[in-house]
Amino acid sequence: MTGRTTDGVATELARILLGAAVLAAVVAALVWLAGANPLAALRALVHGAFGERYLLAETLVTAVPLAIVGLGVMPALRTGVFTIGSQGQLIAGAALSTAFVFSVPADEPVVLLTVGFMGGVLGGMLYALLPGLLRAYVQVNEILSTLLLNYIAGFALIWLLKGPLAAAAQTATPRSAPLPETSLVPSLLEGTRLHWGAAFVVLLAAGLMVWMRTRSGLLYRVFASNEGLAARLGLSRPRAVVTSFLFAGATAGLAGWLQVAGVAHTLYPSVDGGLGFGGILVAVLGGLRPLGIVLASLMFAALTTGAQGMQMGTSVPAAIAVVTQGLVLLIVAIGLQRKKRTA
């Protein structure tokens, strides 16, 4: 038994190393084609992501919402509910928390932070409830419904920012008025944009690690492959599907509130900024395990911020980060396929 496990770890490690080598070779070739020395570019990338206190904080600022969204969709994906609606839920959470903060006539940070948090979670949950109910009771394909709801959320946000939530002052792009100082998530690291929202990542990851070891965690796994058996064990389809959706929505909405109240301090049209999809990718990349998801979001974030540094230091465009992220996914997907076949 133990022999089999260590054997599994060894092949797993070899697989990861092989994937990393392929990735490094392809990216190095692209950098070289762009006219830069791959080693120098790598140095610039690492520096851009971790080199200074501020840069490291920026990497974490990007990683936090990715990790929260990724951890949030983890149970759904494990359950076999393929929600890709995190983008819309994040927008709904951001919008509702902003509306809540502006409509509460209080000035104490405790009240405003609670209200903002509630708005984010509630907004995300409400926006996830519709596709959840549709999937649970009328078998509407959740991939399609959540994808389309993302568009609706995006346009609704623009309408909100041009109407009910528009800033009083004229702005070049539609945006809300700046959030009151007392409603902002406090800074975690002086002089950077890193905020206390990072604590949610730790809480969520730890909570999910515990959950996976509970009876409930196992039942959702049973549901993924064996609906009837799960129903006999007390987990019906409506419950499995709707709770998965609600959890994904709540966390995406939470990330939305944090982007507004922790980072931008205002609601703006591109509040999602690819975080919704990025989070789902990170969840898959992290092997649907909490630690893996946290690591994967750190890596994705480091690539994004590091590429900015690389663009400044060398002639390589920052878009290389997106290319690299795509390549990582492709390699992981191939790896998963092969694993399935050899299993």
Added chain:
Amino acid sequence: MLVSLKDVDKRFGSISALSGAAIDLERGRIRAIVGENGAGKSTLAKIIAGIVPRDTGEFVLDGAAVGPWSRRQAIAAGIGFVPQALSFVSTLSIVDNHLLAGRGLRLDRAGALSRLQEAAADMDVSLDLTSPVERLSLAGRQLGEIVSAVTAGARILLLDEPTSALGPVEIDRLVRTIRRLAAAGTSVALVTHRIAEVMEGADSLTVLRGGKVILDGTTAGLDTNEVARLMVGDRDRGRATRAAATSEWRRLKVSGLMLRDEDQLILDGISLEVRQGEILAVAGVAGVSQPALAEALAGLRAVNGGRVEIDAIDVTGDPDGSTCLGLAFIPENRADGIVADLTIFENASLFEMGGKAFRRFPGMRDRSAEHDHGKRIIADFDVRPPDPDAIAGGLSGGNQQKLLVGRELARAPGVVVAHGPTQGLDLAAAATIRAALAKAAAAGAAVVVISADLDELLELGHRMIVITNGRIVAEFDLARPVDMTLLGQAMTGLNGMEIAP
């Protein structure tokens, strides 16, 4: 001699599946390959079909020795294979499945249809070739696979456990079809663990035990009992003891169950009662009604009318409530009862998990308690390998079934619904499971056994009902000798009328 294998060895890891096996297949002859589960009969067929490579041994095809043997080469040589778990895509028709298995870029649907029709007509089979396969009965799918293989040019046809899920009427039809094919020159190998049907269908017989050929000969003049003895070796078969059902407590009560699928009536007013300690045997030609009844009893299938009550509490369409009232359910398809990617001990303790004796904190699992429970079931039901940490999906079908039955019956159930509980199992394992069902009844459960295996029902049941076209057409008290003529009429639906018990 079309095919001749000699001295074939095959190992899977540390397990020897075949050692020194030999077999000959002749043109126009039917050979049965019989043996218990794990005797190596499927492996032998799969080696001929090019699905499993042999380790060592001689393989002669049409008088010429062949080297490494792939499925593609086997197809080109005209070797058709119909697996036990049928291979058709259920949402496609037989024609489309046939095209799917073929090669070439252009799909000639009309041509394929007419070739299939022709083959079906030659075999004297009438089949719906253009509707999705999922609408066909299991027997229909099986015939479809055979027709498809023959159309694809199979001159050697390997059938792996073709009768395991069929009722007597369907088995008759299958045997007739195979005989017709053989008469037209096809060589047929029939892998099975049911001896009776083999003896009348086959010309020659190979008996395997533990990967070795125990007997190779013609079926003429062979004694069925002798073959059965050879298959199991000198092992005590053990018989389930029948406890008398004396209680008047009706633990399971079903009234007026109706289920409609489009215009077909799958369940047409099924009413029955099962008392404490009683085993009700449900017979009938395998079809859509039996799985529907089993699932409806377990609350897993929504019905159009009627009630299911356990201990006088309505649990219609409520699988969770049924579980709480002590329902054990053994589904027809064991994949519905076992989670393939969980370990044996997790599968074994799904129902106990998180319960009082199985947790340290509310909601948290106690793995060591689960482990102990898994070990108990492994020991009681002889699950192999006896490793609670083994992944359930890696077990053989028979061992998965033992694990499944062990888990369900370990809960001291009040009501047991078992559908084909010993399907595809070897004699020893089947005996273990039948004994466990009898024990559950003796311990106070109301037991419903639905099976296509009449011998099993007659052995286990106190009472038997026959379901045809969704209705109960006959009832027999098994304490008295059963009029087999009446039973046969009920099973075949010959008189189409209700038969008095």
